[in-house]
Amino acid sequence: MSTATGTRRVTTAKAMAEGIGLEMQRDPNVFVMGEDVGAYGGIFGSTTDLFGEFGADRVIDTPISETGFIGAGIGAAVEGLRPVVELMFVDFYGVCMDQISNHMAKIHYESGGNVKVPMVLMTATGAGYSDAAQHSQSLWGTFAHLPGMKVVVPSNPYDAKGLMISAIQDDNPVLYMFHKGAQGLVWMEKNPRSIGEVPEESYTVPIGKAAVAREGTDVTIVTLSLSVQHSLDVAEELEGEGISVEIVDLRSLVPLDTETVLESVGKTGRVLVVDEDYKSFGLTGEIAAIIAENDPGMLKKPFRRVAMPDVPIPYARPLEYGVLPTRDKIKAAVKDLMA
Amino acid sequence: MSTATGTRRVTTAKAMAEGIGLEMQRDPNVFVMGEDVGAYGGIFGSTTDLFGEFGADRVIDTPISETGFIGAGIGAAVEGLRPVVELMFVDFYGVCMDQISNHMAKIHYESGGNVKVPMVLMTATGAGYSDAAQHSQSLWGTFAHLPGMKVVVPSNPYDAKGLMISAIQDDNPVLYMFHKGAQGLVWMEKNPRSIGEVPEESYTVPIGKAAVAREGTDVTIVTLSLSVQHSLDVAEELEGEGISVEIVDLRSLVPLDTETVLESVGKTGRVLVVDEDYKSFGLTGEIAAIIAENDPGMLKKPFRRVAMPDVPIPYARPLEYGVLPTRDKIKAAVKDLMA
Amino acid sequence: MGELDRLAMYQQMVRIRQYESRIMQEYHADKSPAWDIGAGLIPGEMHLAAGQEPAAVGVCAHLKKGDAITAPHRPHHFALAHRVDMNKMTAEIYGRTTGLCKGKGGHMHLFDPENHFSCSGIIAQGLPVACGQAMAFQRKGTDHVAVAVTGEGAANQGAFHESLNLAAVWNLPVIFVIEDNDWAISVPKDASTAGASNADRAAGYGMPGVRVEDNDVEAVYEAAGAAIDRARAGDGPSLIEIHTLRLFGHFEGDAQAYRPELETVNERDPIPQYAAALQELGVLSEDQIASIQADADAEVDAAIEFAKSSPEPAPEDALLHVFA
Amino acid sequence: MGELDRLAMYQQMVRIRQYESRIMQEYHADKSPAWDIGAGLIPGEMHLAAGQEPAAVGVCAHLKKGDAITAPHRPHHFALAHRVDMNKMTAEIYGRTTGLCKGKGGHMHLFDPENHFSCSGIIAQGLPVACGQAMAFQRKGTDHVAVAVTGEGAANQGAFHESLNLAAVWNLPVIFVIEDNDWAISVPKDASTAGASNADRAAGYGMPGVRVEDNDVEAVYEAAGAAIDRARAGDGPSLIEIHTLRLFGHFEGDAQAYRPELETVNERDPIPQYAAALQELGVLSEDQIASIQADADAEVDAAIEFAKSSPEPAPEDALLHVFA
Numbered sequence A, B: 001m002s003t004a005t006g007t008r009r010v011t012t013a014k015a016m017a018e019g020i021g022l023e024m025q026r027d028p029n030v031f032v033m034g035e036d037v038g039a040y041g042g043i044f045g046s047t048t049d050l051f052g053e054f055g056a057d058r059v060i061d062t063p064i065s066e067t068g069f070i071g072a073g074i075g076a077a078v079e080g081l082r083p084v085v086e087l088m089f090v091d092f093y094g095v096c097m098d099q100i101s102n103h104m105a106k107i108h109y110e111s112g113g114n115v116k117v118p119m120v121l122m123t124a125t126g127a128g129y130s131d132a133a134q135h136s137q138s139l140w141g142t143f144a145h146l147p148g149m150k151v152v153v154p155s156n157p158y159d160a161k162g163l164m165i166s167a168i169q170d171d172n173p174v175l176y177m178f179h180k181g182a183q184g185l186v187w188m189e190k191n192p193r194s195i196g197e198v199p200e201e202s203y204t205v206p207i208g209k210a211a212v213a214r215e216g217t218d219v220t221i222v223t224l225s226l227s228v229q230h231s232l233d234v235a236e237e238l239e240g241e242g243i244s245v246e247i248v249d250l251r252s253l254v255p256l257d258t259e260t261v262l263e264s265v266g267k268t269g270r271v272l273v274v275d276e277d278y279k280s281f282g283l284t285g286e287i288a289a290i291i292a293e294n295d296p297g298m299l300k301k302p303f304r305r306v307a308m309p310d311v312p313i314p315y316a317r318p319l320e321y322g323v324l325p326t327r328d329k330i331k332a333a334v335k336d337l338m339a
Numbered sequence C, D: 001m002g003e004l005d006r007l008a009m010y011q012q013m014v015r016i017r018q019y020e021s022r023i024m025q026e027y028h029a030d031k032s033p034a035w036d037i038g039a040g041l042i043p044g045e046m047h048l049a050a051g052q053e054p055a056a057v058g059v060c061a062h063l064k065k066g067d068a069i070t071a072p073h074r075p076h077h078f079a080l081a082h083r084v085d086m087n088k089m090t091a092e093i094y095g096r097t098t099g100l101c102k103g104k105g106g107h108m109h110l111f112d113p114e115n116h117f118s119c120s121g122i123i124a125q126g127l128p129v130a131c132g133q134a135m136a137f138q139r140k141g142t143d144h145v146a147v148a149v150t151g152e153g154a155a156n157q158g159a160f161h162e163s164l165n166l167a168a169v170w171n172l173p174v175i176f177v178i179e180d181n182d183w184a185i186s187v188p189k190d191a192s193t194a195g196a197s198n199a200d201r202a203a204g205y206g207m208p209g210v211r212v213e214d215n216d217v218e219a220v221y222e223a224a225g226a227a228i229d230r231a232r233a234g235d236g237p238s239l240i241e242i243h244t245l246r247l248f249g250h251f252e253g254d255a256q257a258y259r260p261e262l263e264t265v266n267e268r269d270p271i272p273q274y275a276a277a278l279q280e281l282g283v284l285s286e287d288q289i290a291s292i293q294a295d296a297d298a299e300v301d302a303a304i305e306f307a308k309s310s311p312e313p314a315p316e317d318a319l320l321h322v323f324a
């Protein structure tokens, strides 16, 4: 077990991989499998350096058979191992969704609590670099809708490491959704917030607790993942214009920290949900429901959302940025709420 | 083309099959495929008598290869045929979701509008007869969240036939989700509303238009599918207790008729969403968002939802009815809204 | 194969048959006059494996405690042959708190971690899970094996291909068992399956594939023994396709109007055939037949009694066990 | 095969190679110094097929107008060999309104209904779609065929199995073409594929399976001709696995550190080899080599020019074309 202390600035990708590595050191039952997680280090860097440290026996490249190897992860977990399995892009869920939603997520319940499935399924999400309709989705709303799996969505290096360690230690299946654009990859445009201070030692970030990423009094932005970074940028800009924005970084969708959301909305009375997932029938609606169930009178202004409109994600940059929840759109929506 | 007129009382299943049959008569490009749609007539009766009328060439039993035959449906549609494909239970979506969400739903958009996919994917939904976690889901929220396919969910025989004909005539992929418990099957407990008057001739019910299934002034129930039948029962009971319930039967989720919802809520100021799909991150939230975006002040009382709690669906009857949106739960929620 | 092995296999087949027959009776008992799938002491879909006993019994005869099975929607015969407790299993089918899964799973979702038994209502999806169990056995350095069972219809599902390939590439101790009962609900094998036999498909993965042509428990026993020994020895996966018989409908309530060979079904029943063979061999007497049947009757009756007298869960228990 | 066929195939290979090489240049041109995948005139992932020309050219030489192809994430060579308009395709890759898909699809989602060409970024999922196109051709009574292309890595995906089985059961006019370039991103074939060759897997579906061992356009031509004739004659599907070569990285930006045989890659380039063979045969002169290259250069330059000078879509156009 690592006993090192101190922090350094690392990327989100590196922080994730470090979290996995620390758990692999601690527990011999932890292993990693997925496509190109070995020598390649994960297409989005989520397993950087693990192959070198732990070898091919614990960092396993798989055939392109997502149903096969996610199912194998479930079987291994049922037998007491603790697999960390990567689905390269969340967009590929459709070739293996039965294993995820009918097996990984349901076995514990179906067994009346007698069988545990301590497994992490990590997957890359998000758009912004013209990867088009089949490689750019967020889809966390899809998974959060389905019972039986925890869903975490970190926005920065510190949370990425701490949530990964929590996820591996959790006795439940945890879907860990990271944003390609927040990984801090050298080959992708990045927000400086994708590199941050991260302790060297092991620590956990609790699953099910949102973070107030920034305090403010006028408007609450409820958001997650890369949109937290954008929202923080916008909040800094708007501070100069005299608008005080509070930002709730949900971090977990299942369980959802409704308390933190309601507390913030109670304070500001104005709420904007920023979501890179599709707008309808997803996260943005759920936040609206939580508020309206509690007390619609909390809202001084109509509820607002800046989300991916209900269109497949287009390829060409002007089209893609036409639908993405950009800083400009977030800013305009906040100003509108203050008008 | 049928020129018969007059109505008779038929089951929802029969009405669906009739809709398909009329379109098959009209257009030789229409054909049906799926598991046990032939001699068996569809496990839930959706293709009753079609095999006898049209033969094995137009009513095709497939291997248990949902990715294979749904993909084949897409390919056939792209080449100008109009397949009606059955996915036996919606719960099996996970073995073929890539074809549905990444291909069927996206090809038209990805092609810049140059390729059309005029296909109907029909599938059985719903619980209530102890079929447990993998055969009882509704999941319409999952599909409505994903762009590119229309989603229709009839609640009665008349709409079942008219929406089927509209779906087959539509140039877009349409997901047609019918409730097993609303089919009027002889071997399942049924609400008398699952048998109803249906014209013999061809007619359409527009996709994207909700119906006010019952007018009322005190409370709006927004709902769909079998829950419409339950809600109508409850409304009749509550009439005696002096509570006037309006029921909006959504019928289509994509496109969603927000106007009819807002109009009704504007009138009553009290809203209950009844949904057999999982509660969180789905339909119930979307309705809340639509209202809160429009004007949270429309709500005189906090928003209410009676939905499947976020648990896999249990087997034993007391457990299953413990989570289902039953008449009792609907009634209690309405009374609560009036308290 | 000794006399005792033969008797034990016969006895196990009779026990399973008695179970399936009694469940059939119980299932229908309180669903009339207006037959309602959701009504009665045993609600929901019910897929019985009568006629397929040789497959389960011939395979499981080689399994020891700690070996795993993933079964499909038609699971009872493999469960019983693999030591799953009959009382707890029955209580689960009756939806009682004493059931294997406290009434949450039901007949298609029986989980017995003690015996590493599970099943699933989604066809072919137990195959990848068995690969993972085998992976765990391999990583732990044991000689345990995992058996993945599926129907011939289900063998046309993508998961079949992915699992066979994965098992072969990783040399996993898995035995893929295909029960070919000629039918997938109403669709006959030749309308759904290209190629003569799934056993032939094994070659494409460099894996031994055997087809057991007749529904004979001893032939299954031989084929399974070789495959299981191979897996235990670290020599990797195998596939066995067993030509068997669906004696009842696909599920209870299935009128089987689509089934031309329905009339001959009883003649093909493997249990009287095996009894006759054992009598011929002088291994089984009429008295033994009667006493084996009587034991089976008593055991099954007791299990049903246990189930019926067990408490039903409370509605609010539905909210438990979502997360550990 | 006549002289003209050979020259046409050579010419087509050179044309494709020039295309892939120029796209590579263009792709990288404006991504430096801080290399950013989303930046530049051509953003996003870019999978080039240099080295794999023999597969596309040998197969497509037999296709006629109205035949269909579903290609995977690495589609350019099949698109160009199957008459997809180079200008419109290039404009699509540049994300312009004049593109095949008005800029909505991009390099992995090229749709050309006129030529029944499509591709998809989800591996192996074009196979079922090709089956459906073949089904339509069959139902309409034409002799058209559908070609489904996939990599050797993708052949371990469930959709492969379902599609082969479906095509065989329904006797569909489909040709499954597997480009075995030894690698699936960083994973070599032997770490992912059980069995010697995907061609052997065809037997499990009662379907002819052929492996073309060397990356030779004429060998591909022969194998494809037989399979396509068979399909047109109504005799059903076939599978062809072609051992080919990934000359570049998996996608642009791939440093290929995992690749031990990287050094020998250029020696294995099929185009100089074919040129030499044709020169040997006396079919191709140095002058012809130069003029074929010059034509290719000109055509590709013109396509790039067309793309670059075409308008970009307006952001609000993103909301169009969700529904017909």
Ligand SMILES: Cc1ncc(C[n+]2csc(CCOP(=O)(O)OP(=O)(O)O)c2C)c(N)n1
Pocket: B035, B064, B066, B088, B092, B095, C073, C074, C121, C122, C123, C150, C151, C152, C153, C154, C155, C157, C179, C181, C183, C184, C185, C246, C250
């Ligand atoms: C993925 C999936 N598709 C369809 C079904 C519905 N279904 C249940 S059993 C069955 C037939 C299975 O046939 P086979 O595999 O031969 O097993 P048998 O019933 O004959 O034992 C079907 C189609 C399912 N459960 N899962």
Ligand SMILES: Cc1ncc(C[n+]2csc(CCOP(=O)(O)OP(=O)(O)O)c2C)c(N)n1
Pocket: A035, A064, A066, A088, A092, A095, D073, D074, D121, D122, D123, D150, D151, D152, D153, D154, D155, D157, D179, D181, D183, D184, D185, D246, D250
């Ligand atoms: C279902 C699915 N899983 C994974 C991927 C990611 N992916 C894209 S290409 C590729 C490798 C494909 O290898 P192969 O089929 O051999 O084709 P090649 O790239 O060598 O041409 C992978 C894993 C994908 N696109 N779709």
Ligand SMILES: [Mg+2]
Pocket: C151, C152, C153, C179, C180, C181, C182, C183, C184, C185
């Ligand atoms: Mg069968």
Ligand SMILES: [Mg+2]
Pocket: D151, D152, D153, D179, D180, D181, D182, D183, D184, D185
């Ligand atoms: Mg390859």
